[in-house]
Structures are given as C-alpha cells and as structure tokens.
Amino acid sequence: MPSIGHLLQTFFDSSDLFIDAMLLTLQLTVVSILVGIVIGLFFALLKISNIKALEWISNTYVYLVRGTPLIVQIFILYFGISGIFLIPDFWAAALALAFHNGAYIAEIFRGTIQSVDKGQMEAGRSLGMSKALTMRRIILPQAFRRSLPPLGNQFIIGLKDSSLAAFISMNELFNVATTLGSNNFDEMTYLLIVAFYYLVLVAILTLIVRAIEKKLAVSDR
Amino acid sequence: MYTREMIHIENLNKSFGDLHVLKDVNVTVKESDVVCLVGASGSGKSTLLRCVNFLEKKDNGKIIIEGKEITQDTHDINEVRQKVGMVFQHFNLFPHMTVLENIIEAPVHVKKIPKDEAIKEAKALLQKVGLDDKADVYPSKLSGGQKQRVAIARALAMKPDIMLFDEPTSALDPELVGEVLSTMKELAEEGMTMVVVTHEMGFAREVADWIIYMDEGIIVEKAKPEEFFTNPKEERTKEFIQTIGLK
Ligand SMILES: Nc1ncnc2c1ncn2[C@@H]1O[C@H](COP(=O)(O)OP(=O)(O)OP(=O)(O)O)[C@@H](O)[C@H]1O
Ligand SMILES: [Mg+2]
Numbered sequence: 001m002p003s004i005g006h007l008l009q010t011f012f013d014s015s016d017l018f019i020d021a022m023l024l025t026l027q028l029t030v031v032s033i034l035v036g037i038v039i040g041l042f043f044a045l046l047k048i049s050n051i052k053a054l055e056w057i058s059n060t061y062v063y064l065v066r067g068t069p070l071i072v073q074i075f076i077l078y079f080g081i082s083g084i085f086l087i088p089d090f091w092a093a094a095l096a097l098a099f100h101n102g103a104y105i106a107e108i109f110r111g112t113i114q115s116v117d118k119g120q121m122e123a124g125r126s127l128g129m130s131k132a133l134t135m136r137r138i139i140l141p142q143a144f145r146r147s148l149p150p151l152g153n154q155f156i157i158g159l160k161d162s163s164l165a166a167f168i169s170m171n172e173l174f175n176v177a178t179t180l181g182s183n184n185f186d187e188m189t190y191l192l193i194v195a196f197y198y199l200v201l202v203a204i205l206t207l208i209v210r211a212i213e214k215k216l217a218v219s220d221r
Numbered sequence: 222m223y224t225r226e227m228i229h230i231e232n233l234n235k236s237f238g239d240l241h242v243l244k245d246v247n248v249t250v251k252e253s254d255v256v257c258l259v260g261a262s263g264s265g266k267s268t269l270l271r272c273v274n275f276l277e278k279k280d281n282g283k284i285i286i287e288g289k290e291i292t293q294d295t296h297d298i299n300e301v302r303q304k305v306g307m308v309f310q311h312f313n314l315f316p317h318m319t320v321l322e323n324i325i326e327a328p329v330h331v332k333k334i335p336k337d338e339a340i341k342e343a344k345a346l347l348q349k350v351g352l353d354d355k356a357d358v359y360p361s362k363l364s365g366g367q368k369q370r371v372a373i374a375r376a377l378a379m380k381p382d383i384m385l386f387d388e389p390t391s392a393l394d395p396e397l398v399g400e401v402l403s404t405m406k407e408l409a410e411e412g413m414t415m416v417v418v419t420h421e422m423g424f425a426r427e428v429a430d431w432i433i434y435m436d437e438g439i440i441v442e443k444a445k446p447e448e449f450f451t452n453p454k455e456e457r458t459k460e461f462i463q464t465i466g467l468k
Pocket of ligand 2: 266267268387388
C-alpha cells in the first residue's frame, strides 16, 4: 500500500489530469442519460401501447440490454457505429452508454406511467381530450415527477458504468487512472485516487437525489 | 310540448368476460331531465353511465346522443365527449395543476379557446360553484366537497349539453355532501340534462324528474320520484325501497 504522504502528493500532482478526466466522465454521463431518457421514453410508450408488435420490440430491447454485459454492448455499438458512420469517439461512446441506460430508464418510465391513477386518463378522455393529448398533458408530467428519484439513481449507476468507456480509449477517469498507474509503475496509488473521485461525485449526486426526493415528498399532492 | 331526446339507449348489452353486466338496457333521457340511477352495488349503474361516455365499450345495442347514433367507428368520440360531461366519485382532478389550470385545460387544448377568454369563463364557473377564492390553489389543498365542485366546474367548462355524475358524493365526509348536492341542484334548476348515479335518496326525491331502479343489469322500473317512493310497481323495487328505508 502507498503511504498517506505519497498518496496526497500524487493526488495533488495529478489533479489537473484527473479534473479534466472527471469533466469528460460527467459529460459522457450527462449526455448518455439525456439521450437515454429520450430512448427510454420512446420504448416505455411502445411498451404501454397495447399493440403487441410494439410491446415485443420494447421487450426485446430491454431483454438484450439486460441480458448482455455492458462492455460487450459498448464494443459492439462502438465498432458498429464507427464502422458505419464517421462520428467522433465521444459520441460513439456516449451513444453506446445511452443505449444501455435507455433500457433501464424505459423500465423506470413504464413503472411511473402505470403508477398514475387510471382515473386521470379517464378524466382527460371524458373532457374530450385525445389519448395522446391526455398522455402528454396529464399523465407524463405526473410520471416524470415520480421518475426523478429513480432517474437520479440511474445517473449514479451510469456514472460508474461510464468507466467502461476507458476500453474504447475515452480519457475519462478510469482510463487516466490506469494509464498514469502503469506509466509510473504505481497502479494502486492511482486506483485509490480515482476511487476517491468517484466517491465524491456519487456523494454529491446522492445529496441532489435526496433533495429532490424531499422536495417531491413535501409537495406531494 | 316536444322535448328533444338527449340520450336514447336501445337494447344495450355489456359483459366483462362471463359477467353479463348490462342486459338489454333501454333508457331515454329528454332535454333538461334529471334522471337518478339507483340500485344495489354491482347492479351496473356505473357501467351504464360509462357506456354513455364511451369509457366502456358496449357489446351491442344502440347509443344515440342528441339524435345521432354514435359508434366508435363512425364518430369522433372525443367530439361526442365534449357534449357529455362526466363527474367521478373520486373527483380525478389533475394534481399537478392549480384549480384554474384544471378548468381551462380542456377548453384551451381541445376547443382551442384563447387562454384569457378561458380564464375569464373559468373564474365565472368558480364563482358559480362558490370557489372563486381557490383559483390558484392546488387540489391537494381542497376539501373533498371543494374538489368535487371544482370537478363539476371543470366539466362545465366544456359547455356540455349533458352531465353524467357517478356517485359524486359517495367519497365525501357526510358534512360535505350538502354543498355538492346544492351545486348539482342549482345546475338542475338551470335546465341541465343530468344523469346521476346516487345513493342520496333525499336528493333523488327532491331533484329528479325520473328515477330509474337497476338490479343485476336490468332496468326494473322507471318512475317519477313520488310514484317511485310511495307507490312502486315492481316487487323488487319495493324490496329495494324497504332496504334503504332501514338505513
Ligand atoms: N372493468 C371491469 N372488469 C370486470 N368487471 C367489472 C369491471 N367494471 C365493473 N365490473 C363488474 O360489473 C358489475 C357492475 O359494476 P358497476 O360498477 O357498473 O356497478 P355499480 O352499480 O356501479 O355498483 P356500485 O354501486 O358499487 O358502484 C360488478 O359486478 C363489477 O364487479
Ligand atoms: Mg358504481
């Protein structure tokens, strides 16, 4: 084990590189969650469409994502996407992560949409609102509120999962840690440092999720 | 004088799986009529009401609204529903919107009425139901009786020709029932055509033009209130009146 002094010294010496890496990690995570929300909403709506073929598509998507390791998905999508389109590595990585997050977010949305009392849909319909309009104006806003805490948790999971983007040469936190570690023949020091960065990020995010949960509980109507 | 038939139902049948809930039901409701639908739990009152609003899909039979036979295939159900307001037992207000937003939602987004005009009309409706001070409040801050009056205002905002009420006071504390019933009574006096599923026999007796007694999916008797309570024709109706008299 490295000594505390050595750890601190290395921590401060490497902070520039790690802070850049942390920003990239955050960017990857934010983009992959935001795109994942769009994908997730789309597949959640397919799932509740009551149309067998669409439900099947949605189920298959979720099944594929849940049934295969993330690293395999990342490699397949990374080589798949960059083999067909010329897009920056960042976007290939972000889309691969979004594809993965989307399945879990689809399940979050499906659950919260179905948790809205069915009287809400009936009230909207009885006023002459179409199903789509009622969905957009009445059901989804309520479902989104309820989705915020689980989305926050998915964000935390997504943040840690983004470390796998290291394997497709993203210079995010984990990649910087392993690279510095092997260059300096000091893997353990850098791994402990990167663990610390993740812990701080997750701690901050956890506080944000808790604050949202608390706010929703207060205004829960 | 000839009065228009607002609702005309012919040989309506509806089953849930093996459960035959409505059996060859025939009902006519004329303009400005207040019809109270009474009967034991599970007799099919809600189902009948919901069929009129197409929240349930009939198996067969005719549903004629204002002279036009309506089917899901030939008519835009959303348009029909604009003429037929519905008030639910559990209010079903939109919890993420203020009282005012609840009321203007459909006029603005379905009828495309300019927002300021819709707000003006909504405020007039709130005044009518005695809640003009609650416009900017969220439903969670209202009592049950207030919620139900907002729900009535919300339905009225679409300027319906017919109002359906499914046990509008059943979820209320006893002391809050009166305020909702008096709002409904006012509406009846203004000439609104109303179909009301209710267990409030006092209201039925006082306000209804007709009382329809349903049992096991069959319309047993339709009579004027006086007749219904004092001189029912059918044996089953007599029994029903006795049981409610015991309460
Ligand atoms: N969606 C449904 N699926 C299956 N069965 C249903 C459904 N809705 C109603 N039923 C059944 O149909 C029958 C009639 O129900 P309905 O709600 O119309 O009765 P009701 O007269 O309104 O009773 P209550 O006074 O309890 O409201 C009941 O046996 C009920 O369990
Ligand atoms: Mg009922």
